[in-house]
Amino acid sequence: MTALESVVDNVGAKGLDHLWRPGSVAVVGASDDPAKWGHWLASGALSGRELRRVHLVNHNGSRVCGTPTVRSLREVDGPVDLAVIAVPVPAVADAVDAALDAGARALLVITDGLHRLPRRPDLAHELAERARAAGVRLVGPSSLGIADTGARxxxxxxxxxxxxVAVVTQSGQVGSELAAMLARDGSGVSRFASVGRQVDVTTEELLASLVTDEPTRAVLTYLEDVRDPRAFLEAAAALRAADKPLVVLAAGTSAAGSAAARSHTGALTGSIDVLDAACRAAGAVRAGTPAHAAALAHALALGARPRGRRIAVISDSGGQAAxxxxVAATAGLTVAPLDGEAGERVRTLLPDAAPSNPIDLAGAGEQDMTVYARAAEAxxxxxDAVLLTGYFGRFGEDSPSLADAERLVAERLTRLTVKVPVLVHSMADEPITTGTLTRGGVPVFADVRTTLLALAGSAEWTGARPRTLPPAPTTEHAPGxxxxxxAAREVLVRAGVPMAEAAMANSAAEAVExxxxxxxxTVLKAGELAHKTEVxxxxxxxxxxxxVAAAYRELTHRLAVPSLVVERMDERPGVVEMLVGVRRDPVFGPVIVVGTGGVTAELWRDTALELxxxxxxxxxxxxTRLRGYPLLLGWRGAPGTDLAALARCVAAVSRIPQAEPDVAACEINPLRVAPDGVVAVDALLTWNDTTEEMYR
Structure with missing residues (x-):
């Protein structure tokens, strides 16, 4: 067994063979009415009847799509590998029982609303338990369905x-939209799976099943939650290892979910940041909209894998070039000046144009269409990538006599993809020329922003550095x-974090000493209080x-505390205040956050997060991902800070959840970073609700 097959087996996807490769299919609820689900399922099943046996079940026994039916699965003559159930809610349980009696090895339940059945709100889970007891896998209920286009x-x-492109979606309609967008982009679907309520088969299992699916070259998934974060990470990493880019589209990931957090570490980061960190760890890439996700998956599936973010823009319109x-700049791409040799080649090719980037062909394409390809070759x-934007692709559409010449140029551009990715934004409406580009590995889009977002996302995926996945959390933790x-100081000292010199004083005289x-x-702090500044x-x-003595007496009297922390004030020059914190995400477990700190942390909201x-x-x-990174390097004559010491501190704090299982969250703010090292001068610790009263 290969390493990739092992991952598939570990996640549990091996049990899906009868779902994707059934020898026979039965559609329960088949209908001759084109407006009903049963008609779509029946006609779809019949489209593959040359490859497998198809049984149609209609409670009246009437013909469907010109094909005879039976009234119940119990009347079927022969085995049933996959049963598709699309009957009214009250009939679902009997249909499942009949499928199991018929020896079905996989169930696809389309019917929605099982949880609304009077007196049986847990029916879906009951059915899943029945299926599992029989060794049968169940997709749904509330699934839009599945498709494997290569297997019809x-x-x-x-x-x-x-x-x-394979699509695995937690929303049937979003999945349909993604499939339609892929088709409009000139791509299409290898496999499609709508997971429904996931009472048995999960998103993670379906993703893992695609690792060894040969026709699938990229995977697009829409997520509303992650049921098994470890399985998700392993499946994503396995897809990466198989050179099958995973594009993630997600919903419900705004920072609002963490607004109630008591620390900056929680309040400044939301679940979308954690999902991004999970994608980076496993080598996946996230998209923000369905159009962005479909375009990115399409580009990656065609092999657009730029080595970096430097692009050349070539256009037959100065306006479109500008x-x-x-748009490239806003997408994080670089339209840099051409180097000497490239500039000279462009000058030779276009003697009347400036050898700049973007390259404005200025009508040269109308005189000699090969200039589009020759400019890209130059x-x-x-x-790292070439963007062609403008009219090219429409010549043959508007002037049919030019179609052959334009096609030959398109073929020349496809050959260039061996050296560098080429993406095209075209004004074409018909795939007369653009079809040649797409078939040759050149993604074509009707909108320049979509084109450049796809290019930027492809560069992000290519440049990703997947890491060894962090250990899975052994137990669930709830913050107490x-x-x-x-207590925070004790934990941080054990972790190896440099702390400001300090000691506890039980009297004014001891504080002075x-x-x-x-x-x-000197600084005095009410160390027994978690939220010192607020009071x-x-x-x-x-x-x-x-x-010191006067402040000690005033603080202990006003706050009614028996002792204070006496701490050396950090007065080093060239200090940048940072925030470093670790917390336990409810889905993916411990995450580490570093960002611009101090009293303005929430103002700048400048953070980076990883698992x-x-x-x-x-x-x-x-x-390096922080907007404030230049401050650490030295800004306007200021000395650079000790980046190595800061990185050591971040790594040390990130290990606290493993070393201190009772700690739910630990945050340093500020961590004072200077040219000669780091010093933590304030910290907040939150323990799990199972922790002993050791810190009270």
Whole structure:
């Protein structure tokens, strides 16, 4: 067994053979009415009757699509591998029992609303238990259906164009939209699966089943939740290892879900950030809209894998070239000046045009159509991808006499993809020329923004650095109460985080004595209080022994606390204040966050997040994603900070959940980063609700 097959087996997808490769199919609820589900399922099943036996079940026994039917599955003569059930809710349980009696090995339940059945709200789960007891897999209920276009298995509402992209969706209608968009882009579907309520077969299993599906070259999934995060990560990583890009479209991932968090680490990051981190860890890529997701999956399936983000823009319109350059910049792509050799080649090709990027053909294409291909060839060695935007693709449509010449240029562009990805934004309405491009591995889109988002996403996928997946959480944790600053210090010291020099004082005299240990100013903190700042439990910048004693007496009296933390104030020059925190996400487990810290943390909302733990190298890469990264390097003459020390600290904090199972969250804010190292000067700790009262 190969490593990829092992992943498929571990996730449980091996049990889906009868779903995707049935020797016989029965449609229960077949109808001759084109407006009903049963008609779509019956006609779809019959389209593959040359490859498998098809049984149609209609309670009246009337002919469907010109084919005889039986009144019950119990009347079927011969085995049934896959039973598709689309009957009214009250009849579903009997239909499932009949399918199991007929020896079905897989069930696809289309019927919706089982949970609304009076006195049987758990019927769907009951049916799943019956199926599992018989060794049968069940997809649904509330599924839009499944399709395998290569195997002519069409058991869903709608029609699916054959192509290289598999779609696994938690919303049937969103899945239909994605399939239609793929078809409009000139691509199509290899497999389609609407998971419905997932009472048995899950999204993660269906994703894993695609690892070894040869016709599938890219995978597109729409998620509303992740039932088994470990299985999702393993399936995504296996797809990556099989060179099958996974594009994730997700809903319900706004930061609102974390608005009630008590720390910056929670309040500044939402579930979408965690999902992005999960995608990065496994080598997948996330898209923001259905159009973006479909375009990206289409481009990746055709083999558009740019090595980087430097692109050349070629157009037969100065306006379209300028607009493309603007959109490219917002998409994170670089339209850089051409290097010497490329510039010289463009100057030779277009003597009347400036050898700049974007390249404006300025009507040259109308004189000699081969200039489109020759311009792309001239710059291919100096960029990571070529974008052709404008009229090309429409010549043959508007002037049929030019169709052959345009097709030959299109074929020349497809040959260039061996060297560099080529993407085309075309004004064409008909695939006279664009079909040649698509079949040759050149993605074509009708909108320049869609084209460039697909290109940027492809570059993101190609440049991803999948990591060894973090260990799966062993237990579920629920956050309990907040611990004291003293407890937070203890945890961070054990983790190896440099903390400001400090000690507990039980009297004003002891506080003064402690403050004599260091030069400079002193800070007093009500260390037993978790939220010190909110109650005025911190006094900064105490210079003299008299100030220390007076502040000690005032704080202990006002807050009614028996002791205070006496801490050395960090007064190093060139300091940048950062936030570093770790928390347990309810789905994917521990996550590590680093960002711009201090009192303005929520103002800038500048954070980077990864699944925890991370290595020092991974932590260093997180820093480069921050908008405030230039501050760490040294801004306007300021000295650069100790990035290595900061990365060590981030990595150390990321290991806390493994080392301290009782800790639900731990945050340093601020972590003061200077040229000579880091010092944590404030921290918040939240323990799990199962933790002993050790910190109270």
């Amino acid at each position: 298995l069409q058991l869903a509402w709608g029609r699916f164009v054959q192509g290289p 607009l493309a350059a603007d 710059v291919a060695d100096s960029v 109460g907040d611990a004291s600053y003293v 402690i403050s004599r240990r260091w030069p400079g100013r 005025g439990g911190v006094v900064l910048g105490l210079r003299t022994e008299e100030e 925890a733990p991370v290595t020092e190298e991974q932590a260093a890469r997180m820093l």
